[in-house]
Structure formats: structure tokens, C-alpha cells
Amino acid sequence: MKPNEPVLPSRQIADDLREEIASGQLPPGFKLPAVRVLAARYGVTQGPVLKALAALKAEGLVNAIHGSGVYVREAHPVRRLGPDRYARHHWQATTVEARVDGRADSPAVIQQGGQSQDVRLTEADERTAAALGIEVGAPVYERARVMTRDDTPTHTMTSYYRQADVEGTPLVDARPGIAGRSGGFQVLTDQGLPPHQITEDLAARMPTADEALLLELPAGEPVVELHRVTRTADGRPIEYARGIHAASRFAWSYTFEIPD
């Protein structure tokens, strides 16, 4: 028993607001009372109120816009990622066309979301080398993408390929729209390296400052780091990719048989 739990104002304020948000009394998009108003209501100074709001921001419940107000956050739909997203019929037929119109929001490209692309030749770091079965420092093509949905970034995905595997293909054409959205698999197939098997490694953590900025993450939103190694039927690695996902926007699903 803790009979004399002291009532911390900042804690009380946070709890009250959390409750009002959960109950729908403060619906998404709703503007909270001003800091000074809340302070007066609870008979405290600004400090504790700001502390309470910081906690709610850390929980991703509210979103403060500087000179404007504090708003209840809109809930984002969760996208469920299963093996189906790699299904052959998604990319098999898709001839890789050169969309050189440059419109980043070209409907054919974005398909429920856009992406930027940045291709460069670089050297394999330790993990990339291990995944692709090459030596550290060997030349690899890096294809960095930032995926967007509803005009806000949802995740990054940076792929690495052995230089020889993709040299001269549309994949290493830096123009935006080229080989977007799984086009990579089609290109590899054209190169005689059809993808067959995928290994995905997942881990969750808090974002670095850079990641939080890039993905426009609210304070207190974790990320999921995903590492993917794609291999041909005979086990040869052809792509290593690592992505950072805003955790609240995704769920992963895997089905497998129990091994012996």
C-alpha cells in the first residue's frame, strides 16, 4: 500500500489530458487549451504544464505547433507488411520504363505514395560486404530511397548491389522514377539473377536525431530497422538492403513451418 502517493501537478495534468484524449473528449485534430490557461486551471506555473505536454508528445499523443497551439494527433493507418509485397506478379510484368517527365508525383510512379531516389557508387562496409559475400571496400551501388505516404515520409530503404550485377542497367540511373517500386527485382531478373529467397532481420529502437528529422518523427516514436538479404535460387546474394521504418505506420507478418 502506498497511501500517501504525492500528487505531482505535472503528472496529474498529463494523466487528465491523456484520459480526455483516450475517451474521445478531445478528438484528433482538436486544439488543447493554451499553456497559460491550463496553468491557471491547475493553479501552477507554465513549467509543470510544459512538462506534462512534453510527456504526451513523447507518447505521440499530441503535436505542438509553435506559435499556434497544441493539437491532438491524427492516427495514421497501419500498413501490414507480409511476404506478399514481394510477390512476382507485382514486378514481373512491370516493364521498367524510363519516366523522364520528372514529375515526382506522377501517379504511375507513386502508387499510393511517392519516393525519392539517390544512386551512387560507393564502397561496401562490413555488414554490406558480409551480406553480399564480397570484401570490405569492394565497389557497390547504393540506391537510397525515402518512401512517402500522404506527403509525410514513412520509411527509408537503401539497397546495395555488387557493381558488376547492375552496371549499365536502369537501376543505376539516378533520374527519379526510374526503376522505382520493386523495379530492382525486375532488373536483377533481366540480368540473369532472378530473386528467389529473402531473409529479413528486424529490430526496434529509438531513432537517432538524424532519422527523427528525416522521417519527421514525433518525439517518442520508435523506429524499426529492417535488414533484407535477397538471394537467387542457388543461394547467391544479389541485394542487401537496410531500411528505417516509422514504427507506428507498419506491422510485419510472417508465416513459416516449424522446423525439425
Add this chain to the structure above:
Amino acid sequence: MKPNEPVLPSRQIADDLREEIASGQLPPGFKLPAVRVLAARYGVTQGPVLKALAALKAEGLVNAIHGSGVYVREAHPVRRLGPDRYARHHWQATTVEARVDGRADSPAVIQQGGQSQDVRLTEADERTAAALGIEVGAPVYERARVMTRDDTPTHTMTSYYRQADVEGTPLVDARPGIAGRSGGFQVLTDQGLPPHQITEDLAARMPTADEALLLELPAGEPVVELHRVTRTADGRPIEYARGIHAASRFAWSYTFEIPD
């Protein structure tokens, strides 16, 4: 260009400490200078220093112990979870014995970690019912466990079974140690319901207050919520489980073939 980025003391302090931790200058377990010392060093009051420390705590980099000091957090070893952990040879042979000695730390049971167990008969909620293919409110056995490693809890795992599937088996014996560690699969096999296929759904988020308390999570540590449905070879669901994992202690790995 932002030439005149103002230097916020709290930001500066956090950045400096973060850098010193990353560089190993402040190794894990090391005690940081006292709040008042840092304040004097930077020529500020306690406020900004506490704010900086709050940020580091939120990132999981440091751990404050009240009257004692602020310490650089120890890194825990990461356990990699692949399908192998369900392999038959792990539980097939393991005859389910009744370990009624009551010693929770009996070596045969803990096997690199302990677990508590709590069994009760309850009613299926919506998700459980959907997973097990039964009606909402139907009776199910709930087997709640808290897994421990190095004397600190790492994750919870709560399984649900149709009442008829496990009635009278060691699984529903609440005595600790009974049917621990995957013993559930052996029991189901004995019941003529050998597990064959598993579907796992994962999502990451910040913990609720309850979860943070139960798992002794430091501020700023996310959790991974895992839902598992186990089925027999003919697709009949026999177990639904949901677990909460301390994110920093696990990584998940899945390998699958690209579908058509």
C-alpha cells in the same frame, strides 16, 4: 542556410554528453557529473541540465538513480529470434515432468533464464476468438508468463488455448515449472494436435505505464508486440499468444521464398 542557429544550452549539453558516451569517453556504468556540477560547468541553472538528461534518458542512453547519480546504461546482449527456436528437437523429446519442488530457479527449468507462470480460465476477447476460430466470450485457458534473463524481465508471453484442447493436461496446472519453456507444444502433440505452422505478427511502439513497470523498462525503451498463431498441418488453430518484448534485447529473423 541557417547561419544563426541559436545555441540552446540544454541542447548543447545533451549533444556533448551524447558524443562523450558514443566515443566511449563515458563508458557503460560510468557515473556522470552531478547535475549541479554540469550546471556550473555550462554556466546555467539546474533546469537546462535536467532537460538534457531527460532527453538522454528518453534515448535510453543513461539511467538516473535518484539520490545516487546518473549512469551510462549497460548494453544488453541481443538475442536473435529465428524460426529455429520452435524447432521440434527442442521440445519433442522433452517429456513434460512435474517439477513440484517449487524451486523457481531450478536449473532444468530456467535454462539461461527463468519464467513465472500464471494459468487461469477466462473468456476469449475479440482478437483471441478470431485467432482461435471460436466465438467471443467462449472459455479459453490463459497461460501468462514473464520471462527473465540475468534477473531482469525481458518479455512476457501469454498463450490462449481452447478449453477443450488442453483440459486436464499439465499445461493448465498452475504450479510453476510445469510445462515450462515450449512444453506447450509437447502437450498439444500429446493431445493429438501437433503444431505445424506458425504465423507471427510484429509491431513496435512505446510501452504503456504498466508494461514499463512490469518489464522494468528504462525511459525511452520501446517494446515489440508479437502475436503468434500456431496451427496444425491441416490449418486448425491450436494456440494464440501475444507477447511484449523489451526491444533492446531482441532481434527477429525470418527467411521465406518470394511468392508468385
Add this chain to the structure above:
DNA sequence: TAGTGGTCTAGACCACTTC
């Protein structure tokens, strides 16, 4: 320009740990 979120000072006070 008025109202907003946000940072900060200077100091008081409390709770906890360590010696």
C-alpha cells in the same frame, strides 16, 4: 499586434542514497 509554445534564471524544497 496579440496570443502562442518554449527556454531560461534564481532560488526553494523534497525524496532518496551514501557515508
Add this chain to the structure above:
DNA sequence: AAGTGGTCTAGACCACTAA
């Protein structure tokens, strides 16, 4: 008892937003 993290007051000030 001394030192620690942590919350709070009262008020100043700044940066941003909206009308």
C-alpha cells in the same frame, strides 16, 4: 549529514503564428 536527482514558483524573454 552531505550529496544526489527531481519538481516547482515567479517572472523574463524569445520565436513563431494568425489575424
